[in-house]
Amino acid sequence: MAKKTGEKYQAIIDAAVRVIAKHGYHNSQVSRIAREAKVADGTIYLYFENKDDILISVFNEKMGQFIETCRERISTAGTIQEKLYILIHAHLSQLSQNPEFAIVTQIELRQSNEKISKGIGEVLKTYLTLIDGIIEEGIAEGIFHEELDVRMARKMIYGTIDETVTSWVMKQCKYDLISLVEPIHNLFLYGLVRR
Amino acid sequence: MAKKTGEKYQAIIDAAVRVIAKHGYHNSQVSRIAREAKVADGTIYLYFENKDDILISVFNEKMGQFIETCRERISTAGTIQEKLYILIHAHLSQLSQNPEFAIVTQIELRQSNEKISKGIGEVLKTYLTLIDGIIEEGIAEGIFHEELDVRMARKMIYGTIDETVTSWVMKQCKYDLISLVEPIHNLFLYGLVRR
Amino acid sequence: MAKKTGEKYQAIIDAAVRVIAKHGYHNSQVSRIAREAKVADGTIYLYFENKDDILISVFNEKMGQFIETCRERISTAGTIQEKLYILIHAHLSQLSQNPEFAIVTQIELRQSNEKISKGIGEVLKTYLTLIDGIIEEGIAEGIFHEELDVRMARKMIYGTIDETVTSWVMKQCKYDLISLVEPIHNLFLYGLVRR
C-alpha cells in the first residue's frame, strides 16, 4: 500500500525532519510537512500509512544510517578502549553535525505517542546491541570486570551519552560536544574514584 | 486565582497520576481526571490554571517530596561512597515503590509540550544540584579524580539512573530495581576497566 | 423571591453599570459585578432572578429616572417648540453627563439577548409615549401638520436622537453633544428644504 521508496519518499522524510526540528512535534501538521516537501497532502498517504508512520520512518531511516556509521567506524579500531572511544565519538559527532536531527531525536520524538515509541524502540535495540557487543568483548578479553552486568553497563553508556546530547540540545547546541568525548571515555573506563 | 491547597487539590493531583499512568498523557482528558477525582470538570479550574498546570503541579509536588527524601537520607551517610550509594538507592527505591509515578516521570511527562518541560526543568535542576554537591565533595576530599568535570559526572550519574528506570518501566516494572543499586554504584566508582 | 430594594440592591445596580461600561457586556460576568459591588456571588441572586434581570433592572432604574427628568423639564416649557427643544436637550444632556450609562444604553445593552430586549422595550415605550404626547399636542394646537403620522414623527425624533448619541459614543464621546440640540431642533421643525 505505502511504497517506501522514490524521491518523493525521501523528500517527505527530509521535510519532516526540518519541520519537526523547526516547529516542534505538536506543530508539525501533515499539511505542513506536505507543503515543505512540495507535494499534496494526499500524496503523503501514498508513501506512508499515517502520520505516525512518517515519524517512525524518519527515525528508522536516519537512525539506520547513524548505526551503520557507528559500526563501520568501530570496526577500524584496535583495542576495546579504542572501540568505546570511537562509539562515543561517532555518536556525538554525528548528532553534533546535524543539530536538527538531534533536536528531533532528543526532544520531539519523545513527545510523541506510544505507537511511535514502540516503532523507535525496535531500531534503538540494534544500537544497544552494538554497545553490548563491545562490553562483552571487553569482558571476554579480560579487560573489563568479569562480573560486569552487561545490560547495566550498556545503560550507563547509553544513558550517559543520551543525557549529554539532551543537555546540549536544551542549551541550544551552543557548546562543543566533541570535547566531551574524552571525559566521558575516562568516566566509563575508570569511574569516579581516584587510584 | 488557582488555590493550590485543600483536599480537592490533592485528590486531583492523585487522580491525575493514576489517569496518566493508566491511559497515557494523550488520553488524559481533563474530564477524565475530574471524574477520577470525583469532582466536576469546572472544579479543576478552581485549583489549576489549565491542563498543563495540572501536569506541572503533579511533577512539582511529587518530585519535591522525592528530592527531599533523597536529601534527608544522604545526610545520614558517612563517606562519599556511601552518599552516592544512598542517592542511587533512594532514587530507585522511591520509584520502585510507586510505579505509577515512575511511568508518569519516565514516559508520559516527556511526551508533553514545551511549557510543561520548562515547568519541570525548574525542579529537576534542584535534583541535579544535589548530585553536583556529592561530586564536588568527593573531589574536595580527594576521593574522586581531581580533574573530574562535575557537569559531565553528573550527567553520567543522572543519565545512567534515568535510563535504568526507563528500561524498567518499559519492561512493565517486572524485575527488581533495587538489586541494580550495587552494580550501578560499582560502575560509577570504578568504571568498566578491571585493575 | 428577589427583593428589589435595599442598599445592596442599589450597590449591585451601580456596580453593573460601571462594570458593563468598562468591560463591555460580554465581559461582565456575574462574579465581576459581585466583586465590584463588594458582595458575594450568591448575594446577587437574593436581589435578582438571574443575570438578565440585573441588566433589565439597570435599564429600568436608570431609564426611569431619565424619563422622569425629561417629563419634569418639559412641563416647565411654554410653547410646543420649546417642549421639543427641551426634550432633545434633556435627552442629550443627561447622557452627556453620564457617558458610562450612555455606553451601556447605546452599545452594550444592544449586544444582549432577546429577553433583555423585551424587558427594555417596556420602559422605552413610556419614553416614546412622552414623545407622542408632544407631537399630538403640536397637531392639536395647529402648529404641526394636521395630517402628521404621529408614530412616524416619533420614530424620526427618537431615531435621530438615538443615532446622534450612538455616533457620539462610538467616537469616544469626544465632542460636545449639547451643541447639536439646536440643529436637531431645526431639522425636526423645518426639515431640509429651504423656504
Added chain:
Amino acid sequence: MAKKTGEKYQAIIDAAVRVIAKHGYHNSQVSRIAREAKVADGTIYLYFENKDDILISVFNEKMGQFIETCRERISTAGTIQEKLYILIHAHLSQLSQNPEFAIVTQIELRQSNEKISKGIGEVLKTYLTLIDGIIEEGIAEGIFHEELDVRMARKMIYGTIDETVTSWVMKQCKYDLISLVEPIHNLFLYGLVRR
C-alpha cells in the same frame, strides 16, 4: 487562507442568514450553520476565518448589494427631492422584501461583539457617504438650507429610517413598510411645522 468565493461560500452565507434570523445570534452555533448549509463543520473554516468572520461576511455581502442597488436607483432620479425619495424607498423596499435579512441587520447583528461591530462599520460608512452626497448636492443646488450640518442631517435620515425598520421588525414585519416612504420623505423635507 480562507477563500471567499465558490458555491459553498454562498451556501454558507445564505444558511447563516436563515439560521440567525430564525434562531437568533446567540443560538447560531457554527455546527448549526454548517448543517443548514449542508456542509461539514470543518468546511466552514475553509471559507471563513472564524465565526465572527461569517457574520461580518454576511453583512458585507448583503449590504454591498444593498448599497449598490440604492446607488443605481438614485442615479436614475432627477431632482434632489426625488433622490431622497428613492433612497428611502430603496432602503425600505429592499428590507421589506427580505425580512430575514432585516431581522439580522436590525436585531441580531447588534447583539454581536465588538469585532463584528467594527467589520460592519466599514461597510456602513459607504452607505452614510451615499446619504452625505445627496445632502451636499441639495445644499449646493440651493434647495436645502445652506447652513445645514451635513453630518447631523445624515444622522436624521439614517436614524429615522433605521428606527422605522427596527420598529417594523419588532412588530413581526406585520404592516406595510412602503407606505411609510411618503410620510418619511415629507418629514425630511418639511419637518413638523405647518406653514
Added chain:
DNA sequence: CATGAATGAGTGTTCATTCAT
C-alpha cells in the same frame, strides 16, 4: 501517480447558578 477540497470526531475552558454552611 498525484491532487487538495471536504470531512467530522474530539476537547479544554468558561461562567451562570445553586446550596450547604
Added chain:
DNA sequence: AATGAATGAACACTCATTCAT
C-alpha cells in the same frame, strides 16, 4: 441574610485522513 465553593452544560476550532477527479 450572606457566603463562595462547587457544579456541569455548552461550543468553537483543528487537523489527520479520504476520495472524486
